[in-house]
Amino acid sequence: MRATRILYLLLREAGIGLALVIMALAFSAFAPRFASMANLTNILTQISINTVISVGMTFVILLGGIDLSVGSVLALATIVGGLLITREGLSPGAAISLSVVGSALTGCLCGLFNGLVSERWKIHSFVVTLGMLNIARGAALQISNSRTIFEFPDAFNEVGSATFLSVPVIFLMALAVVLVGRFVLARTVFGRLIYAIGNNEEAVRLSGHAPSRYKVAAYTACGGMVGLAAVMYMMRLNIASPILGVGFELNAIAAVVIGGTSMSGGKGSMVGTFLGASIMGVLNNGLLLLGMGDFARQMVTGLIIVVAVIIDKYRARAFARIALAPVPAQGARAEEAAR
């Protein structure tokens, strides 16, 4: 009994990590180039952007909301950043700083809008962010005249391809974002309230809090993460374009969901999200190395999302049965003893 319980606890906590390891081992066995240093670096770079967006998305989904606008906001943030960084008459240092601040602020403002509108008029975030998806994309096309912006300062571009101890700097940035996100969720009052609101907003309100403030803050944080992802994107590809980021919201949602966060809110973790994003990256890369075409890969990725959620359901049920069943009984015994 005890052994099975421990096994299930392990599975619950490490289930996604285990899946990632098995997947990586399998690819290493069948695709010789998978485990090469160059390829691993490649994977880390590829998952960085999605990871940062997914961290923001985790805040929103933990609240029971959703943000469909992240891809468009990313494009808008690159345009704002791109216009600022290419302004004439600025020193490279000033241009870069201005651009980073501009992108981040653009993201935050879009997130703030999403949060304020959905809270003020009690509109589901699905609808508000669907609106923002179009607003931001339109704004990006409008202010850029639908042109791609490039020719950024070299110092900026170099960060995108730099490595530290052969780990891409851009991945280290993403990792830092994950760790900060984890810290915020697990250790701060804000994080505690995010979980609490996602579980039972009315109880939080009746305990003397104003949930709207925290919700708006979470949407703003999500926007801020997207702004940051935009900066990383510009560093990596050295362009700003109004048409990039299409479909990014779906990759981020997929990473969060594969990572075990419940779409109805209140349950999930940052580490899970990171592993979810990693699984998507490894899968994509591994299947490519196995020679699978774009279309087939898309199908497999879609299937994996659904399967991951199904497995998570079973795991949760098994966990509830094995790990929790004895506990109420213990409680009942304690009560009997107390009588």
Place this chain on the structure above:
Amino acid sequence: MDPPAHGAPDHIIEFRGITKRFPGVLALDRVDLDVRRGEVHVLVGQNGAGKSTLVKLLCGLHPPDEGTILLDGRPYAPRSALAAIRAGIRVVYQEFNLLPFLSVAENVFFQRLPRRLGVVDVRKLHADAEALLAEVGLDVAPGTRVETLGVAQMQLLEIAKALSTRSKVLILDEPTATLSPPEIRRLFEIIARLKARGVTILYISHRLQEVFEVGDRITVLRNGRRVDTLAARDADVPSIVRLMVGRAMGSEYPFHAQVIPGEEVLRVEGLLPQGARHAISFSVRRGEILGMAGLVGSGRTEAMRALFGADPRAAGRVVRDGREVRIRSPRDAVRNGICLLTEDRKAQGLILDMSCTPNVTLTDLARVSRAGLLREAVERQEAQALVDELDVKTPSLDQLVRNLSGGNQQKLVLAKWLFRRAEVLVCDEPTRGIDVGARFEIYELLWKLAANGKGIVLVSSDLPELMGVCHRIVVFSNGRITADLPRSAFSQERILEAAYQEYLQGRHAAADAAAPP
């Protein structure tokens, strides 16, 4: 027993020794009851007397644990609501069950829309509906959308719906609760017409006055037992109230009389919850447990929620320790030392899928954090201290609250407000659904809190509980406070009389509402 007046009256429904238990509650206790064909039979009783359980057995929502029900002399054991409808028994509940965006006719025949070649035959639908609407006196076109109807019209529509299946027995649950006097009059005419057609009506109401007007016989239930069945013409309000109350209860609440109430800790003046018709005023002193009695729906919960800022209010002043405070949200209330233990602890009081610690500290996270960072060791220590103090039985602080028993969940709700160091505790039905042992522990806690100088407001529908626990009781009736009784004046009769007061004068009250003072 109810001896038949002559030979063998024609009974459409007979309950024989019906017993029904719910966890911790004996809802019906060996009830024998006959309903005669074509009569209007009224059920009265206090909250929890067993009226609604009886109805639920009839309409197939629960099976009885013991005993049998006979319908037309044959055993009747419906397995579902649908089976009850097929057997000719229909209920019109207080909450309507209508589809607002469909037409009146579609609602009436929702389950059996007339079809031709698979397409709804609108002409036949409307013709059939018109006949039924005429029968209940509902004067609207069959194509009208239900959302545009008034409450009284919806009520009639529900009755038309019930008649569409050629019901033999029609159960009306508090049908006049939301109706104006002319509408009530109309309803009574329709009831008389249905009766003339041979429909048997089971009528449940809190408004004692009207039951004499509409009913043929009245059955009084108390604590799950049938106390008596009287002919309406032989009964009057006092005799019915006496039967509802029964004899005095035992002394299961050792009252702690040594607590002497001190300074006024909370005064509420002219509090008017949004949508309410009457403003209410009351005050609580330190060390005092103030009870709030009244029927379900008499406005106590609404008043308490408005006081706490949980629901908006139209007017009212709140004075705390002699200083007027502005409360527009629960946040304001909590900051001013007022807390509310809500009626529904699972949906509103606790976060069931989180463990004990965060539930306790949720009310005052500032106390267990520094610069926005949680201090987990301090937090656990504080939570543990309260869990120990209140003797919450949980294997560990990490246990999910969902897995605790009802009594322990309620103690945890108390713990979270003790953690906030609230000065005024408003407890709405804190012992509902809790077993006797845990109940008593909660009373002890309330007494202890009062002894420590807190002001406590206890809303309860359990009269013996209120009389056993409180220093003073105010009685709500139809949104007004109709009595303010010190402990020396407690009596079930007085409290019930005050609780029914505004319903007995239902006509006047409704007239008042039309022209506010």
